[in-house]
Amino acid sequence: MKRIRLRPGLITDSWELKLTALGLSVLLWAAVKSEATSRFTMRDVPVEVRVTDGAWVMVGGADPATVDVDVRGPVRELIGLAFAQAMLVVPVDDVEDTVEVYRTRAEWLEYGGRFENLRVDEMEPAALRLRFQPLERRMVPVAVRLANGLQTAARPVIEPAHVLVEGRRDYVAALDSVVVRVSDLAAVLDGSVRLPLDSVRAGVRVRPIEVDVHFEPVPEPSLEAGSGIR
Numbered sequence: 382m383k384r385i386r387l388r389p390g391l392i393t394d395s396w397e398l399k400l401t402a403l404g405l406s407v408l409l410w411a412a413v414k415s416e417a418t419s420r421f422t423m424r425d426v427p428v429e430v431r432v433t434d435g436a437w438v439m440v441g442g443a444d445p446a447t448v449d450v451d452v453r454g455p456v457r458e459l460i461g462l463a464f465a466q467a468m469l470v471v472p473v474d475d476v477e478d479t480v481e482v483y484r485t486r487a488e489w490l491e492y493g494g495r496f497e498n499l500r501v502d503e504m505e506p507a508a509l510r511l512r513f514q515p516l517e518r519r520m521v522p523v524a525v526r527l528a529n530g531l532q533t534a535a536r537p538v539i540e541p542a543h544v545l546v547e548g549r550r551d552y553v554a555a556l557d558s559v560v561v562r563v564s565d566l567a568a569v570l571d572g573s574v575r576l577p578l579d580s581v582r583a584g585v586r587v588r589p590i591e592v593d594v595h596f597e598p599v600p601e602p603s604l605e606a607g608s609g610i611r
Contacts, residue, residue, distance in 0.1 A: 421459040423450045423467050430471045437476040438549045440512040454499035466493040476513050483509050517553040521546045528564040538595040548585030569596045
């Protein structure tokens with residue numbers, strides 16, 4: 382049987398060139414493999430609702446608050462997608478009822494990156510439930526609350542006496558006043574001060590956010606003549 386003899390230096394000669402060729406072959410293999418199509422499931426993608434209908438406000442968040450998304454595409458893009466900040470952004474331009482159901486759409490998915498060859502196969506769940514209330518606006522009186530120990534000679538005068546409150550209908554309807562609290566004796570003694578209104582609750586706006594309050598301090602007791610104090 383004929384023996385195969387390797388020339389001395391066959392492995393070691395030009396080792397840099399051989400290593401380069403090996404590296405190029407590995408890169409070529411990876412490039413080919415990266416074009417293979419595969420499937421990836423993004424779990425718990427958050428849902429964000431953007432309401433542009435000015436006559437309604439959203440109550441709470443989407444139900445459910447997250448979705449699972451099955452995506453198909455090149456492996457190299459799926460690998461990048463695994464590290465992207467994906468979000469399902471639901472645009473709401475026209476509200477017709479207090480409860481509405483929206484079917485999820487692939488074009489609502491924002492990846493936070495550029496992925497040109499990905500395709501959404503499926504979303505779970507396939508629909509979202511959104512709740513709304515009509516936007517309510519009305520003028521509400523302002524009330525002053527003095528801290529314990531503070532007194533005035535007359536009821537404080539507030540300018541303006543009413544402020545505009547805007548928000549979901551049930552919140553606004555439950556308001557009988559918006560409060561401004563006074564806890565500083567110096568404010569009472571100064572006679573007039575601008576003070577911020579208490580925050581009503583999340584989702585309700587008040588305008589203006591400050592009012593001028595005018596006080597009439599209680600007169601200090603004076604010493605009467607002949608009181609016997611010398």
